[in-house]
Amino acid sequence: MVNVEARLASLFEEVERDLGFSGAVLISQKRQTLFEGAYGLASRQLNVPNTVETRFHIASLTKMFIAMAALALVEDGRIALDRRPAEYLPSLSALDERITLHHLLSHTSGLSDVYDTPNPHYEALKAKHDGMDLLAYLASQRQASEPGDRWSYSSTGYLLVGYVLEQVAGTAFQTLLRDRVLAPLGMTNTGVDRVRRINRGRAVGHTFADGHFANAENDALSPFEEGPGELYSTVGDLKLWCEAVLASPPVAATTLQLMFTPHASIDAVRSYGYGWFLEPTMRFHGGHTPGFLSRITQYPERDLSLIMLMNASHIDPAPVLERAASLVAGASR
Template identity: 35%
Template sequence: MRTLFSVLLLLALVTPVRARSAEVRKTPRSAPAAAMDALLAGKFRADQPGAVVLAVKEGRTLFRKAYGLASVELGVPVKPDTVFRIASTTKQFTAAAVLELVEEGRVDLKAPLRRYLPELPAGWAAITVEHLLTHTSGLREYSRAPDFRMEEPVTPAGLLARLEGWPLEFEPGTRFAYNNSGYILLGLLVERLSGQPYETFLKEHFLQPLGLTRTAFPTHGELVPGLASPYSSGPRPAPVVSPSPAGGLVSNADDLAAWTLALHGGKVLSPASLQVMTTPFHLKDGQDTRYGLGMRIGELHGQPYIHHSGDNPGYHVQVAALPRSRVAVVVLMNGEEGEVSPEFLAKRLAALAIGQPLTEPTPSVVSVEVLQALVGRYRSGDAVRTIRLRDGHLYSVLGEGPPGLIQPLSPTEFFFPDNSDLHLRFTLEAGRAVAVTRLSDGGSPQVFLREPAESKP
């Protein structure tokens, strides 16, 4: 089974601030706004954890709306200015901090990390600053340690103690493997070279000059005014992940849109630094990773689509930009019900903002006999996905969540009509599914293996 898992995963992967950001201006309701409203209709229930959605073009707000509850227990609704933990969307702030140090001549992206942090293990000599920024360092992901507890504060010293006994998982620059360990070390690099705490550097160089008053790096356990509570499926209260330069900022939609427009508008970094940040890194074999420095690099209707997600228990975020069209989209969620994806929503909102809606896939026809061979219960770690057949259609149930209709693109690949960027690909042996891989646009594949002794779904 371990060999099968490996094969399936391999197949699935195939300057300082120069001016205050422009004020986002509101505009009357438009055709794009109506289409965005229709897209979001029914996605979030009024009595469940919710979301904030914001779309801005050329400094004007096209769409700004809140859904659901910020506190389910207290019945407090989400508001358009509600604050969320933005998880890994923090990485672009960390990357921008490093690039500002590059502009000041304090760091060289191509230099070995140990030039600046000599206390690091000798076995990391080949790791450059760039490798950390691009998730190509070969460092082990600290959260995979058996004794990892997400609520425990993460310090550079604690991280080093955890990592120094582990060998690199691959030669730096030869593979892409999303990695939070590297960004925690980048936070240490910023502190070492600037002589300031990480949060102070961000505040003085980015947050205050840009007027981002609702963005902060709170300490572990610190109260955050206006913060939405996080919920896992159920809904149930979700644990709070300890903050770090890999994912510790809190913010709201307005601040994130202002940051995005300022960054891509040349008000944060020099043109040369911004170009480096938004250019995909290539591995030693020439493979395009589709990842720059703290940014995922895609394409939408012939123009660069720059985006990044943030995912912590109960918090799911997507911040996206179409720089040529001066479009910024922000989706912030505080729940995990169903298969609603901020990545899916942001991409379609961006397309609507430029008047070019995306075309959704058309289902193919597959026999009931073929569908029956896919029915079963599949597991990936603690996550269980059950595939059920009802009235000639397949449904996917993740954990105790609601059933979600999936429709065929082929006999072995299916999509969710409410989130067509999310696919389930089945692997067959002797005509029967033995595994199903969850594939999402810009996300990592997740392989679920059929449970050998399963109860009837």
């Protein structure tokens, strides 16, 4: 593959120089790393550079892992996706009785998104650090549409699934995730990101405006100290994840296929599975929270995975990774 590493290096150097890219990237094909690199600073206050081992908050990339943990319990026969969440967690009895776990995982529950702003009630609840208060609040979220009627992105649903998984497994979500997904894949640098706990090696989130970086107001990364929270990870660990969903998943291939089945149409070319956006030749998901952006893009037929993690939330990674994928394709001709 002629000059692909040099071409990719030039691309990401350009993105760092022209746009202020701060983060790490890894591109792999057929289990081989084509390129990896780190740019910018993990902490601007301490002048600590990012490396390929730096841990980043990955925000909504976490949905992929919640979906995989759910499929593991489906495979065990411990949950069924056509059942109501309250059958497993009675605290959710206030949910519309038509909503199933499938609806929550496919963003077709019709529940409004708890992270939408303004949302003063949720902001007040964050300060209480009481998981059951959050459950009661989540269960009473406004129905923005009828269950199953249409696709509408809602993090509320994935939070609810996480709490159901905890209840069914009888253990903390991070323990379930470690035992059923992370450990089998060798992902030792991934876990639930608890904002008030020391996480050595994790980057600080930054914002960028008017040519200047600032520390992000990211105390909302994990609003409660317990329960299913968003994850941190590294590009190396996410390479293991990408390889697993392409060829060696922690569940049976028939179970994994549920993740990549188009359960809900978004537009003429895009649909949603469980934890992934799906297009004819490509699938992806991103994450965004104050100070952090992340994206995984895969081209399954090419066995190509592109991972971009950032601790500055001002660059759209999608077009950058599209350019990178084109460079790989051009070099392989």
